[in-house]
Every structure is written in C-alpha cells, then in structure tokens.
Amino acid sequence: MSDATPTPTATPERPQLPAQSPPADPAETAVASDKAGSGGKLSWWRGDGGDGAKRNLGLIGVLAALIVVGAVTKPDLYGDPNWVWNNVLAILQLASVVGVVTVGMTFVIIGGGIDLSVGAIVALAGVWCTTVATQSYGAGGMIFTALAVGVCVGLVNGVLISYGRLVPFIATLAMLVAARGLAASISNKQTQVSSSTFINDIAARKVIGIPILVYILGAVVLAGWVVLNRTTFGRRTIAVGGNPEAARLAGINVRRHTMLLYALSGLCCGIAAIMLTSQATSAQAAMANLYELDAIAAAIIGGTLLSGGRGTIVGSLLGVIIFATITNLFAINGLSIEAQNMVKGGIIVAAVLVQQFQFKSVTRLLARNRVTTAT
Amino acid sequence: MALPEDDPATASAEAVAEAPLVEAPADTVAGEVVLRLTDLVKTFPGVRALDGVQLEVRAGEVHCLLGQNGAGKSTLIKVLAGVHQPDSGQVEWRGEPATFANPQAAMKAGIATIYQELDLVEDLSVAENAFLGHEYRSFGFVRRGRMARHTRQILSRLGHGEIPPGRMVRSLPAAGKQIVSMARALSHEARLIIMDEPSAVLAHDEVGNLFRIIRELTAQGIAVIYISHRLEEIREIGDRVTVLKDGRTTAANLPARDTPTRDLVSRMTGRTIEYVFPDRPTDDSAGADLLQVEGLTRTGEFADVSLNVRAGEIVGIAGLVGSGRSELLETIYGARLPEAGTVRMDGKVLRPGVGAAVRAGMGMAPEERKSQALLLGEPIYRNVTLATFGRYARLGFTNAAKERAEADRIAETLELRPRDVDRPVRTLSGGNQQKVVVGRWLLGGTKLLLLDEPTRGVDVGARAELYQVIRALAAQGVGVLLVSSEVPEVLGLADRVLVMREGRVVREAAAGELDENTVLDLVMAGSLMEGAPA
Numbered sequence: 001m002s003d004a005t006p007t008p009t010a011t012p013e014r015p016q017l018p019a020q021s022p023p024a025d026p027a028e029t030a031v032a033s034d035k036a037g038s039g040g041k042l043s044w045w046r047g048d049g050g051d052g053a054k055r056n057l058g059l060i061g062v063l064a065a066l067i068v069v070g071a072v073t074k075p076d077l078y079g080d081p082n083w084v085w086n087n088v089l090a091i092l093q094l095a096s097v098v099g100v101v102t103v104g105m106t107f108v109i110i111g112g113g114i115d116l117s118v119g120a121i122v123a124l125a126g127v128w129c130t131t132v133a134t135q136s137y138g139a140g141g142m143i144f145t146a147l148a149v150g151v152c153v154g155l156v157n158g159v160l161i162s163y164g165r166l167v168p169f170i171a172t173l174a175m176l177v178a179a180r181g182l183a184a185s186i187s188n189k190q191t192q193v194s195s196s197t198f199i200n201d202i203a204a205r206k207v208i209g210i211p212i213l214v215y216i217l218g219a220v221v222l223a224g225w226v227v228l229n230r231t232t233f234g235r236r237t238i239a240v241g242g243n244p245e246a247a248r249l250a251g252i253n254v255r256r257h258t259m260l261l262y263a264l265s266g267l268c269c270g271i272a273a274i275m276l277t278s279q280a281t282s283a284q285a286a287m288a289n290l291y292e293l294d295a296i297a298a299a300i301i302g303g304t305l306l307s308g309g310r311g312t313i314v315g316s317l318l319g320v321i322i323f324a325t326i327t328n329l330f331a332i333n334g335l336s337i338e339a340q341n342m343v344k345g346g347i348i349v350a351a352v353l354v355q356q357f358q359f360k361s362v363t364r365l366l367a368r369n370r371v372t373t374a375t
Numbered sequence: 376m377a378l379p380e381d382d383p384a385t386a387s388a389e390a391v392a393e394a395p396l397v398e399a400p401a402d403t404v405a406g407e408v409v410l411r412l413t414d415l416v417k418t419f420p421g422v423r424a425l426d427g428v429q430l431e432v433r434a435g436e437v438h439c440l441l442g443q444n445g446a447g448k449s450t451l452i453k454v455l456a457g458v459h460q461p462d463s464g465q466v467e468w469r470g471e472p473a474t475f476a477n478p479q480a481a482m483k484a485g486i487a488t489i490y491q492e493l494d495l496v497e498d499l500s501v502a503e504n505a506f507l508g509h510e511y512r513s514f515g516f517v518r519r520g521r522m523a524r525h526t527r528q529i530l531s532r533l534g535h536g537e538i539p540p541g542r543m544v545r546s547l548p549a550a551g552k553q554i555v556s557m558a559r560a561l562s563h564e565a566r567l568i569i570m571d572e573p574s575a576v577l578a579h580d581e582v583g584n585l586f587r588i589i590r591e592l593t594a595q596g597i598a599v600i601y602i603s604h605r606l607e608e609i610r611e612i613g614d615r616v617t618v619l620k621d622g623r624t625t626a627a628n629l630p631a632r633d634t635p636t637r638d639l640v641s642r643m644t645g646r647t648i649e650y651v652f653p654d655r656p657t658d659d660s661a662g663a664d665l666l667q668v669e670g671l672t673r674t675g676e677f678a679d680v681s682l683n684v685r686a687g688e689i690v691g692i693a694g695l696v697g698s699g700r701s702e703l704l705e706t707i708y709g710a711r712l713p714e715a716g717t718v719r720m721d722g723k724v725l726r727p728g729v730g731a732a733v734r735a736g737m738g739m740a741p742e743e744r745k746s747q748a749l750l751l752g753e754p755i756y757r758n759v760t761l762a763t764f765g766r767y768a769r770l771g772f773t774n775a776a777k778e779r780a781e782a783d784r785i786a787e788t789l790e791l792r793p794r795d796v797d798r799p800v801r802t803l804s805g806g807n808q809q810k811v812v813v814g815r816w817l818l819g820g821t822k823l824l825l826l827d828e829p830t831r832g833v834d835v836g837a838r839a840e841l842y843q844v845i846r847a848l849a850a851q852g853v854g855v856l857l858v859s860s861e862v863p864e865v866l867g868l869a870d871r872v873l874v875m876r877e878g879r880v881v882r883e884a885a886a887g888e889l890d891e892n893t894v895l896d897l898v899m900a901g902s903l904m905e906g907a908p909a
Contacts, residue, residue: 230775232768239761242750249710249741249748250762250815251733310752 095324104268112241112308119291120179125273126283139198147270154266158259184285203278242309415464426622442619457481487560502526502540652867653846662686671716677878691869699878738816756782806837
C-alpha cells in the first residue's frame with residue numbers, strides 16, 4: 001500500500017479468502033429475496049426506506065378516513081367539486097406555515113434533538129423584519145432580515161447545545177422565553193403593520209389557481225426531502241441521531257453537524273415568519289404561538305422517532321396536513337376549538353400507539369428470520 | 376453429598392420469619408447443597424453461550440467460578456438471577472427443581488446478585504436502595520423509619536455501621552456502593568449471593584475488608600459464588616472452584632487452595648475448539664513504521680505506553696477488561712485526549728480528534744459493536760459506507776448506487792451472509808455485524824486498522840473467516856493493532872504481542888516467543904501480587 005494520503009476512491013484489492021462459500025440456505029435466500037433484489041444500479045428515486053413508506057400509507061389512510069367523515073357530515077358541500085378543490089387549497093394554505101416549521105423540526109428530531117423555540121423564533125424574525133428601520137430597505141431587506149434572524153438564533157441554539165453541552169430541551173426552552181421577550185421589546189408590544197405590498201401579496205395571490213404559500217410549502221418539503229435522502233448532510237443527520245458514538249468514531253463531526261441542524265431549523269422559522277407576516281400583513285410578539293407543539297406533534301404522527309435516527313419528511317408533511325384537515329373539518333361543521341383539540345390529542349396518542357405496534361411486529365418478524373438464518 | 380428428601384428445617388422457617396431481622400436464614404444447614412445445576416444449556420442467535428454447565432454450591436462456602444472472557448460466566452449468572460431462561464438442563468434449588476421466571480422470583484427464592492456495574496439508583500438513599508422494590512410500607516406509605524433501622528442493622532452486620540442509611544448513594548465511594556449492594560442482598564434474606572468481579576472496582580486495602588465480610592456471611596451459612604480473574608484472590612477466599620470454558624464445565628469442585636495454578640490455567644484454556652489461524656508470512660515482510668506511540672498517558676487508564684506498528688504487521692495487545700487496552704486504542708484513534716505523549720502516523724504527529732486520525736488513514740472497529748459502531752436500523756450498505764459516504768458524493772449529493780456497489784463488493788469479499796446490502800444491520804448475526812464494521816475500513820485506503828475485541832460474540836466459523844480477512848489485509852500492507860482478552864487469539868493472529876496490566880505494558884515479545892500460560896500469568900497477576908516480576 002502506498003504511503004501517500006488516501007485518495008478518495010482508492011479501492012484495496014480483495015483479500016484472498018479461502019474458497020468455502022457455503023451452500024445456499026433456502027431460508028436465507030427466501031428472506032433475501034423478499035427485499036426486492038440486491039446491489040446494482042438503482043434509480044435516483046428509490047431507497048427512501050421501505051418501513052417509512054408503509055407508515056406513510058397508514059397516514060394517507062387516516063387522511064382518507066377524515067375526508068369520508070367530512071363527506072358524510074356535509075354531503076352537500078362535498079358534492080360540489082368546485083368547493084372541494086377550494087377546500088383542499090384552504091387546507092394546504094392552513095398547513096403551509098406550520099409545515100415549513102415542521103420540516104426543520106423533523107431534521108432536528110431525526111438528529112437526536114428537539115427545538116422548542118421555533119414559535120418564538122418565528123415571532124422574533126417576524127417582528128424584526130417589520131420594524132420601521134427594516135421596512136425602509138424594502139421587501140428584499142425584510143426577507144433577508146427574517147432569514148438571517150432565524151439562522152442566527154438557530155445557531156445560538158446549536159452552539160449552546162453542541163459546544164456548551166446543554167440539553168436541547170433546556171437550551172431551546174430558554175430560547176423560547178428569551179426570543180419572545182426580545183420580540184416584545186423590539187415591537188414595544190405593538191402590532192407592526194407591513195407596508196410592503198410584495199410581502200403582503202405572497203399570501204394574497206395565487207399562481208395558476210394555487211396560493212403562493214402552498215408553492216413555498218411544496219418547495220421547502222421537496223428541498224427537505226432531497227437534503228434528507230440524497231445528500232451527505234441528510235446521511236449525517238440520520239447517523240448522528242441514530243448512534244452519535246458510531247458517527248463520531250466513523251469520523252463525522254457530530255458537534256458541528258448538531259449545530260447546523262438547529263441553524264437549519266432557524267432558517268425554516270425565518271421562511272415561516274415571512275409567510276405568517278404576509279398572511280396577517282403584520283407581525284407581533286405573540287404570533288406563531290405554540291407552533292413548537294404543532295410541529296413536534298406533526299413530526300411524531302409522521303413517524304419520526306423522538307429519540308432520533310428515524311423519520312421521513314413526507315410523513316411529517318402528512319402529519320401537518322392531517323392536523324389542518326381536522327381543523328377544517330371542525331370549522332365546516334361549526335364545532336368548537338375545544339372539541340377539536342381533544343380530537344387532536346387523541347390522534348397523537350393513537351398514531352404513536354399504532355406505530356409502536358407496527359414497529360414491534362416488524363422487529364419480531366425480523367428476529368424470527370434471524371433465528372432461522374443464523375444456524 | 377446426598378440431598379435430604381424432606382427438609383426438616385423448612386417447617387421452622389415459618390416460625391422464625393417474624394423473628395430477628397438480621398440473622399441468617401435459620402433453616403440453612405452448613406454444608407448442605409443449596410444449588411445444583413445439571414447440563415444447563417442456553418443459546419443466543421449465533422452463539423451457544425452455555426453448553427452443558429454443571430455446578431454444585433453448598434451452604435456456607437465460597438464457590439469460585441473461573442473462566443476466560445466469553446466462557447459463559449455472565450450468562451450463567453444471568454440464568455441464576457432469573458434474567459435469562461435456560462433452554463435445557465436442571466436447576467435444583469435447595470433440593471427442589473426450580474425455574475426463575477424473572478429477577479424478582481430469583482430474589483424471592485433467596486438468590487441475590489451483585490453485578491460488576493453496580494445496579495444502584497444513584498439519587499436514592501442507602502436505605503431506599505437496600506430495600507428497592509420491597510420497601511416496608513403500610514397503606515401505601517413507605518415506612519422510612521423502619522427501613523432505616525433495618526438498613527442500619529444490616530450495615531453493621533456487614534461491619535459498616537458508619538454508613539448513614541439516609542445518605543445519597545451518589546456520594547459514596549465505589550467500595551461503599553458495593554456495601555450497599557450487599558445490604559440489598561441481605562435485605563432479601565439471601566441464601567446465595569453471587570458476586571461478579573467484586574474486587575475489580577476496589578482498591579487494595581478495600582479488598583481485605585470485602586473478604587472479611589464474605590467470611591462473616593459464609594459463617595452464617597450463606598453461600599457465595601465468587602467470580603474473579605485474579606487467581607490470588609481465589610486462593611485466599613475460595614473454598615472450591617468450578618472452571619468454565621466455552622460454555623462448559625471443564626472441572627468442578629477443585630479445592631481452591633491446593634490446586635496448582637498450572638492446572639487451573641490449563642483447564643481454562645485447553646480448548647476443545649481449535650481456532651484456525653492463518654499462517655504468518657515466512658519472510659519478514661513488514662515495512663516501515665506506520666504508527667509510533669510515545670509515552671501516552673491518561674491518569675487512571677494507562678500510563679507511559681509506547682508502541683509502534685509497521686506496515687503489514689499485526690500487533691496484538693493482551694490484557695483483561697480494565698487493563699486500559701480499550702482506552703489506549705481510543706486515545707490513539709483520537710477519540711480521547713491524551714494527557715501526555717504523542718501519536719505519530721507516517722512520522723507526522725496527529726492532531727487531536729477522530730477526523731484527523733481517519734484522514735491520516737486510521738480506522739477503528741470499537742469494542743461495543745452495537746452501541747459504538749452500527750446504525751442498527753439502517754441498511755447494511757449505509758453502515759459499510761458510514762465513514763466514506765462523503766467520498767462518493769458529488770456536490771454534497773450522495774451516490775447511493777455507487778455506495779451499494781462498493782458495499783456489495785465488500786460483502787462478497789467478506790462473505791457476508793445474507794449478502795443483500797439493503798437489509799437492516801439489525802437482522803445480521805454478531806459475526807456478520809462485525810464484518811460490516813471491519814468492512815467499513817476496507818473502503819477508501821485505510822492504512823492502520825485498530826480492532827478492539829473483533830471476535831466478541833462471534834461464532835467459531837465466522838471467527839476463522841475474520842482471522843483470514845485480518846491476515847489478508849496485513850498481507851496488503853495494512854498495519855493492524857489488535858486488542859483482545861482472548862489470549863489464544865492474540866498469540867495466534869499477531870506477529871508481535873504486548874501484554875498490558877493495570878494500564879502498563881508489562882511485556883513485549885514476538886508472538887512465537889510467548890505461550891498462553893505465560894501470558895495468562897502476566898495478565899492475571901493481580902494487585903495482591905504487586906511487584907511480581909513481569
């Protein structure tokens with residue numbers, strides 16, 4: 001072997017091993033074949049985890065059930081295709097802001113952390129980008145400010161957690177309190193009206209019949225999916241959350257990556273702040289209240305493991321949409337928010353129970369296979 | 376020894392149950408067989424941990440269990456403690472066939488276990504720990520006063536009345552925690568106490584105190600199963616010795632004081648399974664120094680260790696758990712910061728941190744496969760490329776197809792079974808999981824491989840394959856630094872051997888110049904033999 005530094009694609013020769021390949025065990029090949037082929041060339045779209053896809057099918061089932069409930073309770077409305085289309089857009093628009101926050105939250109949770117400060121960051125970024133001084137720089141300045149505030153606050157979280165070794169729960173809880181306090185002091189507890197028509201138009205306008213907010217949600221979800229499943233950043237996220245010690249011993253900079261995850265969550269909050277400011281054409285320190293709980297709940301319903309290492313962006317998106325659909329369902333039936341919250345709580349518990357059941361049955365199945373193959 | 380068919384003492388047990396709290400169970404007849412194991416078998420996926428164990432323990436004796444790592448001692452303890460259920464074989468407890476369905480059942484029967492890593496709740500008091508799970512209570516309220524009184528009685532019986540029952544366990548030193556563990560055993564009216572390497576956490580003078588307590592316990596008719604790697608201790612405290620090897624009893628009931636060391640050692644090591652080690656290269660093919668370590672020190676772990684590994688050479692480190700070998704390996708790898716000393720790769724001093732070590736061409740297969748090396752739920756290929764996926768990526772986008780192809784090639788080379796690289800690693804047997812960990816470093820030009828217990832929990836067939844792989848790597852010029860507590864493995868696989876004991880290298884020699892007994896003597900010479908010639 002050469003004494004030069006390893007070249008990136010250097011591949012050692014195969015060690016010469018004794019030719020003692022065992023006869024194929026039928027049980028073994030049966031197990032292997034149920035996993036649809038091995039190795040080889042695969043499409044760019046494959047490989048988002050078989051388990052995750054199955055869980056997501058369950059979520060789509062829940063969504064379908066909610067639509068059936070809606071159709072049964074309000075058959076007159078659901079009989080009108082025009083109304084249904086508009087209602088779908090309304091649900092997606094309702095889901096858009098929390099959806100963007102949830103994408104960032106999903107990364108943080110898969111990476112083994114939690115971010116309780118997302119709602120506060122949205123409020124701080126919203127307030128900061130609507131101050132008189134910031135608005136004087138126009139829409140571009142406002143957008144830049146919101147994103148920069150989000151990333152910076154996220155970085156502070158990240159530094160405290162990864163280099164200051166604070167528990168994520170505590171660091172982001174402190175940030176929740178502090179960021180809202182800062183937002184209130186910047187805005188002087190007033191509602192700051194946005195005078196930028198560009199910003200205000202984001203929520204008001206549609207392109208080809210679909211609200212711009214929904215496009216933003218779609219873009220963030222797509223970007224999140226690509227980053228999680230197709231980039232080294234995503235791979236590191238799963239490794240860091242799944243087994244930080246293994247990641248560290250494999251040469252991954254766990255601390256830096258953890259820090260970046262919180263910055264990413266902050267960036268998503270910055271985007272959400274612009275969307276929310278646009279919706280209200282104003283910002284105030286109390287905006288985006290309890291978004292952290294909505295985002296965490298959506299991620300968990302979507303199958304993200306709270307201890308890290310497992311989760312899908314699509315699942316989180318479905319979680320957000322299910323919540324929005326419930327809200328919508330209760331609204332069109334004229335039911336109270338209180339009843340709605342009780343149902344949401346029940347759904348969170350039910351989703352986790354179902355997932356645990358699935359997970360157990362899957363691992364039991366695998367354990368059985370292992371016993372048959374390991375003889 | 377014949378077992379009494381009808382134990383005359385059982386009737387009196389009821390009578391004394393309400394009587395003094397701290398005396399030994401009154402129905403214990405000294406010398407009576409309390410525990411008899413016959414042909415005990417326990418298998419785990421891929422491993423036959425117990426393969427016909429015989430054991431006979433009498434009341435009032437200290438019965439020592441001797442065996443190398445992986446001989447089945449830990450599994451045996453867990454079967455007795457009700458953690459594992461045996462697959463077959465009989466457990467006879469006080470003359471009756473018994474099964475312990477769970478740890479509570481074993482404790483209720485009177486078997487208490489003091490594990491090596493003491494299982495105490497650090498933030499509860501001494502009394503709360505002693506009575507954890509069976510607190511005195513009335514109407515749902517814990518009777519703290521009664522518990523404290525009883526704890527004080529037990530502690531003074533153990534000769535440690537000075538430990539306040541109200542003190543937090545966290546604030547006690549290791550020896551004090553051990554006393555609390557023993558107090559817990561006594562609070563259960565234990566008739567048999569199993570101690571797993573109790574001296575490992577103790578300083579020299581504390582061991583003497585431990586022995587005094589053990590003697591007092593046995594004088595009250597309590598049986599003790601004592602596990603230790605230190606032969607000197609066994610001579611001092613033990614009555615009889617049972618030797619385990621590869622899950623089997625190879626010798627039972629030897630007198631602890633009179634059996635010659637050679638006999639004990641040979642029964643521990645005389646293998647029924649011959650490991651097949653690949654041949655060493657006949658010529659001295661090793662190249663230039665790859666790794667140079669000088670004066671590496673971490674207080675309490677290892678001190679002043681110097682060693683070198685040449686390209687194409689396998690260097691083995693023999694030593695027991697706690698001899699500082701794993702910590703040494705992690706320090707060389709940059710996962711721990713040394714207090715003194717340098718690590719050089721190719722003559723250049725390494726910067727601290729794992730990243731620098733990996734970039735310099737090091738790779739490590741850590742001791743704890745599952746907790747330190749693998750993402751169990753992730754597919755095999757992602758585990759194989761965990762350290763290298765960045766190299767296949769372009770502009771931050773991973774190249775899964777390339778990774779799969781590379782992983783598949785590694786899987787073929789290492790004869791991974793099954794060879795489907797999309798399966799989660801969780802579903803593989805221990806040996807195949809280890810191949811995944813080693814295979815990770817076959818990608819991307821690793822020059823020095825650090826292997827910590829590479830064959831722990833790996834079945835015999837897969838072991839031979841791993842040995843072949845390691846030797847084949849060395850033949851290609853990779854340097855290997857191997858740590859193992861299995862002496863034959865170190866001697867059979869390595870070209871050169873360092874023996875470590877209590878954080879120091881006590882001997883360095885070519886593997887051919889050492890034999891197993893010599894190394895075991897060096898490794899086992901305990902703190903009671905301090906100053907013994909190396």
